[in-house]
Amino acid sequence: MSNLVIEAEAICKTYGKFHALNNIDLKVRESGVFGFLGPNGAGKTTLIKILLGLLTPNSGNIQIFGKDLFLHRNEIVRQVGAIVEAPVFFEFMTAYQNLYYLSRLSGKISKDKITQTLKIVGLEDVAEKTVDTYSYGMKQRLGIAQALLPENKLIFLDEPTNGLDPHGILGVRKLLRTLCDEYGITVFLSSHLLSEVEQICDYVNIINKGKKICDEKISDLKNAYNSVEIQVPASDKKLFIEFANEKKLEILSVPEEEKYCCFSIKGEENMIPGLCRELVKADISIIKISKHQKTLEEIFVSLTGKNNTDDPTDLFRV
Amino acid sequence: MSALLEKTIQMIQLTSFEFKKLFLQKRFHSGISIILIMTMFSAIAVCMRVNSEISRKAEMIATILQKYVNGINFSMLVLLSSILIILPMIVGIFAVCSFAGEYQFGQIRTMALRPVSRFSIFFAKFLSLSIFSGILLIILMIISYTAGAFLFGWSGDIYVTDPGVFGKRVKDFFMDEHVAWIRFFLLYLFALFSLMSFVALFLMCSAVFKKTATAIVVPLGIYFTCYVIGFMPLMEKLRPFLPTRYIFVFKHFLTPQVDWSGLCSDCVVLVLFTAAYILIGSIFFSISDL
Numbered sequence: 310m311s312n313l314v315i316e317a318e319a320i321c322k323t324y325g326k327f328h329a330l331n332n333i334d335l336k337v338r339e340s341g342v343f344g345f346l347g348p349n350g351a352g353k354t355t356l357i358k359i360l361l362g363l364l365t366p367n368s369g370n371i372q373i374f375g376k377d378l379f380l381h382r383n384e385i386v387r388q389v390g391a392i393v394e395a396p397v398f399f400e401f402m403t404a405y406q407n408l409y410y411l412s413r414l415s416g417k418i419s420k421d422k423i424t425q426t427l428k429i430v431g432l433e434d435v436a437e438k439t440v441d442t443y444s445y446g447m448k449q450r451l452g453i454a455q456a457l458l459p460e461n462k463l464i465f466l467d468e469p470t471n472g473l474d475p476h477g478i479l480g481v482r483k484l485l486r487t488l489c490d491e492y493g494i495t496v497f498l499s500s501h502l503l504s505e506v507e508q509i510c511d512y513v514n515i516i517n518k519g520k521k522i523c524d525e526k527i528s529d530l531k532n533a534y535n536s537v538e539i540q541v542p543a544s545d546k547k548l549f550i551e552f553a554n555e556k557k558l559e560i561l562s563v564p565e566e567e568k569y570c571c572f573s574i575k576g577e578e579n580m581i582p583g584l585c586r587e588l589v590k591a592d593i594s595i596i597k598i599s600k601h602q603k604t605l606e607e608i609f610v611s612l613t614g615k616n617n618t619d620d621p622t623d624l625f626r627v
Numbered sequence: 628m629s630a631l632l633e634k635t636i637q638m639i640q641l642t643s644f645e646f647k648k649l650f651l652q653k654r655f656h657s658g659i660s661i662i663l664i665m666t667m668f669s670a671i672a673v674c675m676r677v678n679s680e681i682s683r684k685a686e687m688i689a690t691i692l693q694k695y696v697n698g699i700n701f702s703m704l705v706l707l708s709s710i711l712i713i714l715p716m717i718v719g720i721f722a723v724c725s726f727a728g729e730y731q732f733g734q735i736r737t738m739a740l741r742p743v744s745r746f747s748i749f750f751a752k753f754l755s756l757s758i759f760s761g762i763l764l765i766i767l768m769i770i771s772y773t774a775g776a777f778l779f780g781w782s783g784d785i786y787v788t789d790p791g792v793f794g795k796r797v798k799d800f801f802m803d804e805h806v807a808w809i810r811f812f813l814l815y816l817f818a819l820f821s822l823m824s825f826v827a828l829f830l831m832c833s834a835v836f837k838k839t840a841t842a843i844v845v846p847l848g849i850y851f852t853c854y855v856i857g858f859m860p861l862m863e864k865l866r867p868f869l870p871t872r873y874i875f876v877f878k879h880f881l882t883p884q885v886d887w888s889g890l891c892s893d894c895v896v897l898v899l900f901t902a903a904y905i906l907i908g909s910i911f912f913s914i915s916d917l
Binding site: 365394401402406411413414 | 637640641644647648651652732733734736737738739740741742743744914916917
C-alpha cells in the first residue's frame with residue numbers, strides 16, 4: 310500500500326448550531342488523483358480550507374506528509390498548492406508578476422520555471438498582460454499554474470474546470486494525469502463534474518451533509534454497484550419476486566411499465582447464464598436480461614439521495 | 628540564526644510585494660494629485676491673504692505675514708492643514724483597500740495559501756503603508772517648500788501663529804532661521820509617526836470588520852469623535868486617554884521651547900497605541916476564517 314499523504318481523523322466543524330463537518334476521516338494516498346465529491350453545501354470547500362490551514366476545525370487530527378498540520382503548517386504548505394473556491398489574483402499585475410511574487414513566498418523560484426509553467430497551462434503568449442484583461446477560463450489556468458509553483462508535491466483543486474472551454478477541460482484532464490503519473494504529484498480534486506472524476510480519478514470520497522458516505526477506489530466502487538437487469542411480463546411480477554426470495558437475490562429496484570417489469574438485481578454478468586436456466590425452470594418468461602454497469606453519477610445520486618430524512622439542498626423542483 | 632534570517636528575508640519579500648501592489652495601482656498617483664491640489668490651493672490662499680486689502684486692526688499682523696512668510700512656514704502650514712483630514716483619509720483608504728478590500732475579494736486567501744504567517748502578512752502591510760506614507764510626506768515637503776520658496780522666498784526667520792497645542796493656547800512667536808529649519812524637518816519626521824498610527828488604526832478596523840465601507844467609516848468616526856471630545860471643556864479629564872491627544876505629537880515643535888520630556892512621554896504613548904492597534908488587528912486576522 311502506498312504512503313499516505315493526508316491522514317485526517319474525526320474532523321468536526323460547526324458554525325453555531327450548523328454542523329458543516331461531522332467526524333470526517335480522510336486518507337489520501339501518494340501519487341494518485343483523489344476525487345472529492347458531494348452535493349452543494351456538503352462541506353467540501355470547508356474541508357479543503359481546513360486541510361490548508363485556512364480554517365480551524367472544532368476538533369480533529371490532521372497529518373500531511375506525516376507531519377501535524379497545526380504544528381508544522383508553514384513547512385507543509387511549502388510543498389502544497391491550491392485553488393480554493395475561485396482563482397483570485399491581483400488584477401493590476403501581469404500573470405508573470407502574480408506567479409513570481411506569490412511563489413517567491415514559498416521559496417526560491419526561477420524565471421524559467423515560471424515561463425515553463427505558463428507554457429504548460431497555455432498562457433505564455435499573454436503572460437505580460439494584466440490579469441484584469443483575462444477571461445474566467447484564463448484565470449482558472451493561471452490558478453492551476455499558481456498551484457503548481459514552485460515545486461509542489463500535493464495540489465488541491467476546487468472545481469478547476471469551471472469556466473473552461475471543452476479544449477481547456479480536456480487539457481486540464483491530461484495535465485492532471487501527467488502530473489500524477491510522470492511527476493508523482495498527488496492531486497486532490499473537488500468537482501461537480503462526475504464524468505470528469507470518473508475519467509481521471511483513482512480514488513473517490515463522497516460526503517453529504519458533513520458526513521463521509523463513501524471512500525473507495527473508483528473501480529471497486531463501480532464493481533460494488535454492478536447489477537443485472539431482468540425484464541419480465543407484468544403478469545410474472547409476483548412469480549419473480551417469490552423466485553428472488555427463494556434464491557436470495559437482492560432486488561435493487563423495480564421500475565414499473567404497463568406491460569413489463571424491469572427488475573434490477575445485485576450481481577455480476579457471469580451469473581446471467583445460470584440465472585436464465587433457473588428462470589426458465591421456474592416458468593418465468595424473460596423479455597430481456599443484461600448486465601448493467603452504473604455510472605459514477607448514478608452511484609452518487611443513489612448515495613446522496615437515499616436514506617436522507619431531509620431534502621437535498623441542491624434539487625430543482627420542477 | 629538561519630531561521631531568523633529566513634524570517635527577515637520573507638518579511639522583506641512580503642513588504643516589497645505589498646509595496647509593488649501599492650505602486651502598480653493608480654492609488655499612488657491619486658495621492659500625489661491630492662497633495663498637488665492641496666499645495667496649489669494653500670498657495671492661492673496665502674497669496675490672497677498677503678496681498679489683500681486689510682482692515683486697520685489686522686494691519687500689523689498682515690505686515691508681519693508679508694515679512695515673515697517663506698518656503699519654510701508655508702510648507703509647515705500646508706502640512707498642518709493636510710494632516711488633519713486629507714492625509715489620514717488618503718493613507719486610511721489605501722490601508723482599508725489593501726486589507727479589507729483584499730479580504731472581501733479573496734486575494735488575502737491566495738497569499739495565505741503560501742507558507743507565511745498571518746501576522747507577517749499584517750505586519751508587511753503596515754510596513755509598506757508606512758513607507759508609502761513617508762514617501763507622500765517627502766513629496767508634500769518638496770512640493771510645498773518649492774512652491775512656498777518660489778512665491779514667498781527661500782528662507783528666513785518665521786512667525787508662528789497659535790497652532791492650538793494640545794488644547795492649550797500658545798502665544799504667537801518668532802523663530803530664528805536655523806531653528807526653523809531644524810523644526811521644519813522634525814515636524815515632518817514626527818508627522819510620519821502620526822500617519823503610521825493612522826495606518827495601524829485603519830488596518831486594525833479592516834481586520835475586525837472585514838468590510839471596506841465599515842473599515843473606512845468606523846476609524847474616521849473614532850478619530851473625529853476623539854478630536855472633538857478633546858476640545859470640549861467638560862471632557863478635560865478624558866483627554867489623556869484619547870488617541871488624538873498623542874497622534875499630533877509633532878505639534879511640540881510649534882512651541883517656543885520644546886518640552887522634550889513631554890514629547891518623549893507622548894511618543895511612548897503614541898507607540899503604545901500603534902502597537903496595540905497592530906496587536907489587536909493581527910489577533911483578529913489570525914483567528915478569522917479565510
